[in-house]
Amino acid sequence: MSGFVNFNGSLLPADKYSIMAGNRAYLYGDGLFETIRVINGKAINLDNHYMRLSEGMEALQMKPPANYSASFFEEQINELVEQNNIEQGGRVRLSVDRKPGGNFLPNSSHVDYYIEAYHHDENRFVLNDRGYKIDLYDEIKKDISPLAKYKTKNALIYIMAKLSSQEKGVDDLLIQNYKMGIIEGGSSNLFVVSNGVLYTPGLDLGPLAGTMRMQIINIALQNGIKVYECNISPQNLLVADEVFLTNAIQGVIWVDSYRTKHYGKEMAKNLTSLLNDQWI
Incomplete structure (x- = not known):
């Protein structure tokens, strides 16, 4: 794997370890994610993705920062897509995990985010030839x-x-x-x-x-x-x-x-x- 990932706003090499020890998604599945399509180098349908993510954070009793929004993540995602030289089709995985600490009872309800971006072969939606x-x-x-x-x-x-x-x-x-x-x-x-x-x-x-x-x-x-x-x-x-x-x-x-x-x-x-x- 080459390129970068985004951890809480910092771009890190994608081929290095970048998830902290104690990550609650890793330990307990205590997190959410969205898989987002990229067309012409831009993430699409982010309003709907963020709406589901926001509702999911509320359902899991997470406390995201006040600056989280669809436009905030659009900026973060598109910066990463550009850094990874994805000019046409791509796919993005946006993760939000509860911060490390605690066992089944967490120490905090604040969150970290993690974004990955990869090339995708198609720059449009293509119906499969073989059903x-x-x-x-x-x-x-x-x-x-x-x-x-x-x-x-x-x-x-x-x-x-x-x-x-x-x-x-x-x-x-x-x-x-x-x-x-x-x-x-x-x-x-x-x-x-x-x-x-x-x-x-x-x-x-x-x-x-x-x-x-x-x-x-x-x-x-x-x-x-x-x-x-x-x-x-x-x-x-x-x-x-x-x-x-x-x-x-x-x-x-x-x-x-x-x-x-x-x-x-x-x-x-x-x-x-x-x-x-x-x-x-």
């Missing part, structure tokens, strides 16, 4: 909790789902809640298309409150496409016209098949085009 093969992840269910919608550093269920998808020879496994509702992919939100209408699990059912999920819902509504938040079952997948996934880096991900069911991709193509119109 994903998906199935259900049955081993672990996700809790419906007040923290479910935030990107906390407790990500083991997603890691295990990804490992299981590799073992099963599929591209992704869909995670379920304890009510057996299908709520999201291993690193993505879920949308089902039937008769030109979008359906996606509601946030009250336990999925991540994805920033790309929010964008796609807003773009769809702006273009006269109906969207409903509801429970998604395996039966819904079997009768759908299309299924696609979304995340901040890839945008829209076309799903070709769930078991023996195959899907089209016209809605996924249309939304990818509209997404690029918004940012390019």
Whole structure:
């Protein structure tokens, strides 16, 4: 790894140790993160990312400095992107961790931030040529909790789902809640298309409150496409016209098949085009 990282406003070599001993995210998962797309050398959709991050800090009873804002992190991120010579496509990881100290009971609720920036092959959102093969992840269910919608550093269920998808020879496994509702992919939100209408699990059912999920819902509504938040079952997948996934880096991900069911991709193509119109 070359280039730099940003730790609390200081640029440090990316190939040196830069996380302090006692870091609570490392010890306890006591932190949050955002993964942010870079297009034309600039971070996009930062208002939505910072809104989720700010709400997550409040939910975790963290006390960020008064100067934290979307514009503050935009300046910090874009400086790092420039230092790392990312002129077109890139991806950024912004972490906020509670400051070191204490055991399960922290000594402080103040925070540190840490930013990484990497090149990304594409400078626009590109729909995958080969559709994903998906199935259900049955081993672990996700809790419906007040923290479910935030990107906390407790990500083991997603890691295990990804490992299981590799073992099963599929591209992704869909995670379920304890009510057996299908709520999201291993690193993505879920949308089902039937008769030109979008359906996606509601946030009250336990999925991540994805920033790309929010964008796609807003773009769809702006273009006269109906969207409903509801429970998604395996039966819904079997009768759908299309299924696609979304995340901040890839945008829209076309799903070709769930078991023996195959899907089209016209809605996924249309939304990818509209997404690029918004940012390019």
